[in-house]
Amino acid sequence: xxxxxxxxxxxxxxxxxxxxxxxxxxxxxxxxxxxxxxxxxxxxxxxxxxxxxxxxxxxxxxxxxxxxxxxxxxxxxxxxxxxxxxxxxxxxxxxxxxxxxxxxxxxxxxxxxxxxxxxxxxxxxxxxxxxxxxxxxxxxxxxxxxxxxxxxxxxxxxxxxxxxxxxxxxxxxxxxxxxxxxxxxxxxxxxxxxxxxxxxxxxxxxxxxxxxxxxxxxxxxxxxxxxxxxxxxxxxxxxxxxxxxxxxxxxxxxxxxxxxxxxxxxxxxxxxxxxxxxxxxxxxxxxxxxxxxxxxxxxxxxxxxxxxxxxxxxxxxxxxxxxxxxxxxxxxxxxxxxxxxxxxxxxxxxxxxxxxxxxxxxxxxxxxxxxxxxxxxxxxxxxxxxxxxxxxxxxxxxxxxxxxxxxxxxxxxxxxxxxxxxxxxxxxxxxxxxxxxxxxxxxxxxxxxxxxxxxxxxx
Numbered sequence: 228x229x230x231x232x233x234x235x236x237x238x239x240x241x242x243x244x245x246x247x248x249x250x251x252x253x254x255x256x257x258x259x260x261x262x263x264x265x266x267x268x269x270x271x272x273x274x275x276x277x278x279x280x281x282x283x284x285x286x287x288x289x290x291x292x293x294x295x296x297x298x299x300x301x302x303x304x305x306x307x308x309x310x311x312x313x314x315x316x317x318x319x320x321x322x323x324x325x326x327x328x329x330x331x332x333x334x335x336x337x338x339x340x341x342x343x344x345x346x347x348x349x350x351x352x353x354x355x356x357x358x359x360x361x362x363x364x365x366x367x368x369x370x371x372x373x374x375x376x377x378x379x380x381x382x383x384x385x386x387x388x389x390x391x392x393x394x395x396x397x398x399x400x401x402x403x404x405x406x407x408x409x410x411x412x413x414x415x416x417x418x419x420x421x422x423x424x425x426x427x428x429x430x431x432x433x434x435x436x437x438x439x440x441x442x443x444x445x446x447x448x449x450x451x452x453x454x455x456x457x458x459x460x461x462x463x464x465x466x467x468x469x470x471x472x473x474x475x476x477x478x479x480x481x482x483x484x485x486x487x488x489x490x491x492x493x494x495x496x497x498x499x500x501x502x503x504x505x506x507x508x509x510x511x512x513x514x515x516x517x518x519x520x521x522x523x524x525x526x527x528x529x530x531x532x533x534x535x536x537x538x539x540x541x542x543x544x545x546x547x548x549x550x551x552x553x554x555x556x557x558x559x560x561x562x563x564x565x566x567x568x569x570x571x572x573x574x575x576x577x578x579x580x581x582x583x584x585x586x587x588x589x590x591x592x593x594x595x596x597x598x599x600x601x602x603x604x605x606x607x608x609x610x611x612x613x614x615x616x617x618x619x620x621x622x623x624x625x626x627x628x629x630x631x632x633x634x635x636x637x638x639x640x641x642x643x644x645x646x647x648x649x650x651x652x653x654x655x656x657x658x659x660x661x662x663x664x665x666x667x668x669x670x671x672x673x674x675x676x677x678x679x680x681x682x683x684x685x686x
Contacts, residue, residue: 247436248498252505255440259447271448277441284431285511288424290384292513293535294396295421300532301400302414313404319644320533323637324541325578330476331543331633332577335468335551336570342467344460344552345559393539428514435502442505446620458618461556465622468548469629473500477636485643487523495522496635503631507623512631513538520638526647533638542593543633544626547577550597557611563603572600 255274262271304313383391403410403417478489493500499515506512517534521527551573558565576597598608615622642648 248439248501251436251438251440252443252501255442255444256447258440259444259449262444262448271445274441274444274448278438278443278445279441281431281434281438281441282506282508282511284434285428285506285508288428288431289508289510289513290392291420292424292428293510293539294384294392294399295417295424296513296517296531296535297393297396298400298403298417299414299421300528300530300535301397302403302410302417303528303531305404316529316533316641316645319641320536320637323640324537327476327480327541327633327637328543328547328578329574331468331472331547331629332551332574334471334476335548335577336555336573338464338468338471339552339555342460342464343555343559344464345556346460393536396535425514432515439502439505442507446624449620458615461552461615462618462621464552464556465549466625468552469544469625472543472548473629473632477632480640481636481643484640485648487639487643492523495519496632499635500628500632504624504628507620507627509538509542509627509630509634512627516631516634520635523635523639524649525638525642529642529645529647530638533641534634537634537637541634541637542626542630544629545623546593548629549622549626550577550593553594553611553615554597554601554603556615557598557607558601558603560614561603561607561611563607565601569601572602573597576600 258270259274261267262274301313304316380391380395383395403414478492481487481492482489496519499512499519502515503509503512509516513535516538517530520530520534525533554573555565576593594612595608598611603611639648
């Protein structure tokens with residue numbers, strides 16, 4: 228056996244892959260700091276290119292993966308007890324989406340009231356940043372409703388409009404479910420196409436240590452370790468709020484509702500959360516999130532439906548904790564006092580506006596939607612967002628990790644309530660690194676992939 232083949236197989240073993248990923252984080256941080264401190268522009272550009280290529284590879288699979296996973300997942304709900312069971316599962320899933328969002332936004336408001344980020348600070352926004360904010364499409368309920376329905380499904384895929392892809396998938400999946408046997412050829416095609424996408428993702432995930440090096444390196448090259456002192460209060464409160472949700476709320480709910488302890492939860496999800504933190508993409512983390520839910524025992528048929536749906540609508544970091552704290556911060560630096568009813572508006576937007584976070588600009592949509600609901604003047608909104616937009620990548624790391632943790636937690640909670648926890652078959656349909664078929668399969672990040680039969684319905 229050649230040295231290259233041995234090295235490739237060793238790369239894909241769980242422990243080696245985990246060590247390589249951690250090494251990528253550390254080495255990327257060191258190279259990023261070197262590029263920043265030493266002014267090595269070519270190194271910063273190289274790190275940015277590596278991270279961008281890796282993220283681009285993952286992003287290119289997001290739209291087809293979400294569409295196929297939801298379509299196949301909806302049809303698979305028939306195996307869980309038919310229409311009534313599917314409706315009950317869907318209802319409980321949405322209820323948990325809203326319930327955990329409510330808890331997250333209340334935590335964000337509480338931390339904002341106690342920590343008072345931005346209090347006593349006077350900041351002037353960069354005019355160029357204000358102009359950039361003005362060119363973006365602000366969040367609104369009208370825009371949310373009008374943008375949800377795809378006028379051209381092909382355009383939704385081409386433009387990577389995840390929300391429209393989700394709506395199209397829900398409609399197609401529901402129609403296939405209603406048609407039953409008549410839709411079997413289409414369902415078989417969707418399952419086959421889904422397996423093809425998963426195989427491509429498996430190949431991409433093998434490059435995670437290199438991609439992580441570029442992503443974290445670019446972050447350090449751009450921001451270094453010297454955060455802007457005037458914005459440190461917002462950074463600390465956002466990280467604290469997300470940490471309470473991620474390390475406190477979710478483990479407690481899982482323990483008392485699903486009977487899953489914190490050690491087991493984090494032993495399964497930690498590689499996924501690390502990947503989400505660095506990649507800053509819930510969509511790119513979707514295959515790993517879905518496999519983590521199955522590894523926790525969620526029935527794979529239900530996981531195939533719930534996790535992709537959660538990926539686009541369940542974002543406690545971007546849609547609950549962050550908008551609450553950023554709104555309080557912007558109000559404080561602008562000298563505007565918020566009333567009780569304005570805090571109620573913040574809560575309402577967080578609970579009912581989660582759909583607006585779908586896509587890559589979700590944080591911006593939710594923040595502008597929240598600021599508008601609170602009733603702040605347009606000039607205050609534009610100037611405030613222009614101030615915080617510069618540190619958004621720093622905030623987005625923790626927000627995304629929290630989002631992904633919630634996207635795994637909610638399906639697990641529902642599965643525990645429905646008595647379908649523990650029925651998933653470990654490792655099937657995995658998207659992680661794998662060895663040759665003759666070798667024992669291994670687990671790295673989300674674990675190894677195993678061939679599935681035609682009846683596979685996971686996402």
